[in-house]
Amino acid sequence: MLLTNVKMRGGGKSSRKKGFTLVELLVVIAIIGILIGLLLPAVQAAREAARRMQCTNNLKQIGLAIHTFHDSQNGIPPVCINTIRMSFYGFIMPYIEQQALYDVLKNKPNGLMETSGSIWWDHQWDWLTPPTVDQKKGFASVSCYVCPTRRAQGQYEDNIASGNVQSGPKTDYGMVFMLKSSVVQGGTNGWMFCSEQSRTTDYSNHAGPFRMAEVVGPNSISVDGWNAWKPRDSFSWVSDGLTNQFFIGEKHIPQNRLNKCGKTDAGDGGFDTIEVYSADCSYLTAGTWETNSIGRSFWTWGGQLTLARGPNDFRQNQYVPTHHYAFGSWHPGICNFVMGDGSVRPVATTTPYRILAAFSNTQDGESVALP
Numbered sequence: 001m002l003l004t005n006v007k008m009r010g011g012g013k014s015s016r017k018k019g020f021t022l023v024e025l026l027v028v029i030a031i032i033g034i035l036i037g038l039l040l041p042a043v044q045a046a047r048e049a050a051r052r053m054q055c056t057n058n059l060k061q062i063g064l065a066i067h068t069f070h071d072s073q074n075g076i077p078p079v080c081i082n083t084i085r086m087s088f089y090g091f092i093m094p095y096i097e098q099q100a101l102y103d104v105l106k107n108k109p110n111g112l113m114e115t116s117g118s119i120w121w122d123h124q125w126d127w128l129t130p131p132t133v134d135q136k137k138g139f140a141s142v143s144c145y146v147c148p149t150r151r152a153q154g155q156y157e158d159n160i161a162s163g164n165v166q167s168g169p170k171t172d173y174g175m176v177f178m179l180k181s182s183v184v185q186g187g188t189n190g191w192m193f194c195s196e197q198s199r200t201t202d203y204s205n206h207a208g209p210f211r212m213a214e215v216v217g218p219n220s221i222s223v224d225g226w227n228a229w230k231p232r233d234s235f236s237w238v239s240d241g242l243t244n245q246f247f248i249g250e251k252h253i254p255q256n257r258l259n260k261c262g263k264t265d266a267g268d269g270g271f272d273t274i275e276v277y278s279a280d281c282s283y284l285t286a287g288t289w290e291t292n293s294i295g296r297s298f299w300t301w302g303g304q305l306t307l308a309r310g311p312n313d314f315r316q317n318q319y320v321p322t323h324h325y326a327f328g329s330w331h332p333g334i335c336n337f338v339m340g341d342g343s344v345r346p347v348a349t350t351t352p353y354r355i356l357a358a359f360s361n362t363q364d365g366e367s368v369a370l371p
Contacts, residue, residue: 056146122158145172249336299357
């Protein structure tokens with residue numbers, strides 16, 4: 001057989017160019033997809049860790065403000081002076097570097113500290129001057145009142161049509177309320193009512209860390225008398241020790257109630273006129289039903305409550321509005337609380353009611369430990 005040597009172009013090498021096959025490309029794409037799938041949860045977890053740390057720092061600022069107020073005013077900041085007067089969150093503003101906003105509240109005609117939403121925030125009466133747009137933005141931008149996991153920034157609400165519903169800025173934190181009979185008898189709710197000074201039941205039956213201010217002066221029940229007040233209690237009121245007492249916690253706000261406060265909100269699954277006062281209303285006003293927007297209890301008319309386990313917890317009880325008056329965060333598995341000593345503790349959402357109630361009561365003398 002005649003053999004013929006054929007010289008290939010390029011010195012005997014094949015001229016075909018090498019590249020990725022379709023199978024190889026699919027494998028690479030699949031690997032990249034797997035890596036992204038593994039990376040995203042890690043990124044989200046890192047972001048939530050940062051948000052949770054910021055939330056903790058916010059609460060630490062509030063805890064420090066409580067102690068600074070106590071050193072300056074010889075007492076614990078009051079929950080309120082009267083139904084329509086400034087709440088706790090206004091009292092501590094000078095101690096969180098918000099003196100200008102405090103002056104807006106204090107320096108009104110007759111020093112009334114009038115903060116009921118529909119009267120002061122939205123309308124200009126003869127003796128009331130509503131805040132300017134810039135001042136409203138200022139009240140909504142107090143960063144230590146907002147949990148970054150729940151919302152990126154503060155909000156405020158204007159022009160509520162219903163006369164007794166609160167316009168004003170929002171907060172994600174609430175004061176701890178507790179009635180003596182809530183634990184001893186287990187037969188009443190733990191809400192704080194800020195009404196006339198003559199109604200002693202508004203403060204004498206409360207065993208939580210915050211109570212009404214003591215109004216002093218010759219006209220203590222008159223309008224002018226609300227200008228003169230002093231803290232009712234010092235830290236000695238907390239007989240169980242400051243390290244064993246909840247002061248401030250993250251309050252539960254159902255996801256579909258975020259940024260909502262008003263009787264005109266329809267189509268939300270059966271919330272009644274009581275519920276709107278405890279959803280996401282103004283942190284400035286303390287009142288009767290409205291007080292639930294600035295505080296929470298572990299005992300309400302709905303019975304014993306534990307911590308909400310996420311933004312949509314208690315939805316199975318949407319027709320029982322009092323079940324929404326709970327503490328609870330949007331952080332996975334925990335809810336942050338400011339203790340009486342100013343420290344912040346993450347509390348597991350599985351913590352039983354008995355332990356939560358004991359940490360809320362200043363007068364029970366019960367020693368318990370968080371799990």
